[in-house]
Amino acid sequence: MKKLFLYISLSFSLFAFAQNEQLAQYYYDKGDFEKARISYEELLENLPQNTQYFLRTIDCYQQLQQFSVAEKAILDRLDKYKQGNLLVELGYNYQLQKNDAKAKIYYEQALDRIKKNPNEVYGISNSFERKVLLEYALKSYQAATELEPNFNFNYQIGLLYGQLGNQEMMINTFLNEAYANPQNSIQIQNQLSRFMVDEGDANFSEILRKALIIRAQKNQDLFWNHYLSWFYTQQKEFEKAFIQEKAIYKRDPESLSNIVNLGQLAIEEDNPDAAKEILGFVLENTKDLELLIQANSYLMKMKIGKAKEKEYVAINTELEGLLKQFEISPFTLSLQLIQAHFVAFNLKKPEDGKAIIKKALELQLNDYDVAQAKMELADILLYEEKFNQALIYYSQIELDLKNDIVAHEASLKAAKTSYFKTDFIWALKQFKELKSANTQLIANDALEYFLLINDNTVADSTQTALKQFAKGDYLLYQNRNQEAIAQFQTILKNYKGQDPRATLEQAKQIEAVTLLRLGKIYEKLGDFTLALSQYQTIIDQHSDGIYIDEALYFSAEIYNKKLQQPEKAKPLYEKIIFSHKDSIYFVEARKKFRQLRGDTNL
DSSP: OHHHHHHHHHHHHHHHHHHHHHHHHHHHHHTOHHHHHHHHHHHHHHOTTOHHHHHHHHHHHHHTTOHHHHHHHHHHHHHHHOOTHHHHHHHHHHHHTTOHHHHHHHHHHHHHHHHHOGGGHHHHHHHHHHTTOHHHHHHHHHHHHHHOTTOOOHHHHHHHHHHTTOHHHHHHHHHHHHHHOGGGHHHHHHHHHHIIIIIOOHHHHHHHHHHHHHHHHHOOOHHHHHHHHHHHHHTTOHHHHHHHHHHHHHHOTTOOHHHHHHHHHHHHTTOHHHHHHHHHHHHHHOOOHHHHHHHHHHHHHHHHHHOOGGGHHHHHHHHHHHHHHHOSSGGGHHHHHHHHHIIIIISOOHHHHHHHHHHHTTSOOOHHHHHHHHHHHHHHHHHTTOHHHHHHHHHHHHHHTTTSHHHHHHHHHHHHHHHHTTOHHHHHHHHHHHTTOSSHHHHHHHHHHHHHHHHHHHHOTTOHHHHHHHHHHHHHHTTOHHHHHHHHHHHHHIIIIISTTOOHHHHHHHHHHHHHHHHHHHHHTTOHHHHHHHHHHHHHHOTTSTTHHHHHHHHHHIIIIISOOHHHHHHHHHHHHHHOTTSTTHHHHHHHHHHHHOSSOO
8 A cells, every 4th residue: 555655646746747847848938937937946956967957947047137147057057067068058148148258268168178078079069059159069079070080970060061051061071971971871961952952052052063073083983973863863854863873884783773763753753855765774774574564664654644645556556565575464563554544544445444453453462562453443443433432442452551652542542532423521531631641742632632622612612613623623534634624614614703603702712723724734735825824814813812823833834844935934933932932832943943043042
């Protein structure tokens, strides 16, 4: 019983202590530093060795301008614990009082402590960094490494150079560290990417490119070819990345898998010329069955995506030839599924498509391949308007591959199925959950449909326009493009104020997204003039709506990539940069604007 009573008392004490800590944090975050001070002083009294409580207490004193109280507390703790980081705290206390000369004395004393005992660098450098005293943090790391060559703070030093705006030293430090310790390359590349895209300017990328080229010229190690390939891939200059990958392959012809992956990226970024060249090289230089099938699969997908109806017979013949060449087996599943989709959606023969998949499912497939086959089967069932049967297969995939990206894709398709059959309540619930998916493409797609359903339900409780719109989207899914165009044009006609049942709010909500859909269809069909016309109407008449950034970006992309008119693309990218900073296209728009403008900063 005594033990039980002791346990209960201890548990209660810990609970009360945790509550006090939460309360102190609450006051601190709220900016009520007087109450926070009292709370942290009580916590510190119970746990005097706790550094976090002490630093928060000092911060509260300083926020309340009780500098002498803070100084006494720091000096008492320094006398008791002899920690070098407290010299930084003492110096910072003087800095807050505009006494920079006295502050500098203590900062220098902290650096001297490192010179006497390099192990003190950890606490001292951390204190300098927390106070954003970056020059001193840099000096602390440099002092420690001079005395202890085994210490490696190159990553931290590189970051500090970047924060200080010294791009050349940042790049040199990072590249030296990556070469000396290749296991840190991914972490370093992530930081370099952040500066290339999120925080840097065009000048940063140019400095990095030159640094990599110089290293590749001076040192014939393939490491630098790999790094240059990575750099050009980040810049989406796939032709240049391919030059590096070819150089790597010629000296080390172990595998072409990196080149295949590069070809796939070129396809995803809508660079068909680069993709054809890259994948053609693979086909010419390998007898590996898996790579041959992979490369041919990517090429066939690309060819189908760009094909006109008159080319369908030749494409089907080519698919049959490939499957005859490589035979029907688990290895050729990707080609079998491409053929099934093509036969169903392009040749309009869903029964033949399903037969191909059912034959594939009789093979000895692993769980992942079975899921891929079921996904295609569900897609064809959805094409046939067999909504419930399609949902069954999508659900099976979700259960069989929980938390896998394929399962998330199946969830998205299930949500779209509910949307196509106008079960908007259930679809909205599914899209809401998928908005936070780990895969960015799925999350963005789910967000788009969530906003579409939500906004048009608010504007029109009967969902009349939304039902018509879902029908247009379903026709688009079935690859019935001309019928989809007619359906969306009917919606525009009905909701441009010509239908007395349509309110102004309904018309505004549905018109912009309908114009956007029409623009994407015309783009798909290669009619860029008509596509631009739809986007321009959004820009002119719906500038306060949620689709304006998409209209600007898609227009810019047409001018930049399709029509080769960069001067017309530039102001559109610029508009996104300055007026739509929350857009998902902001980063790409800024990058492409800088490339077109050709200078180093905005």
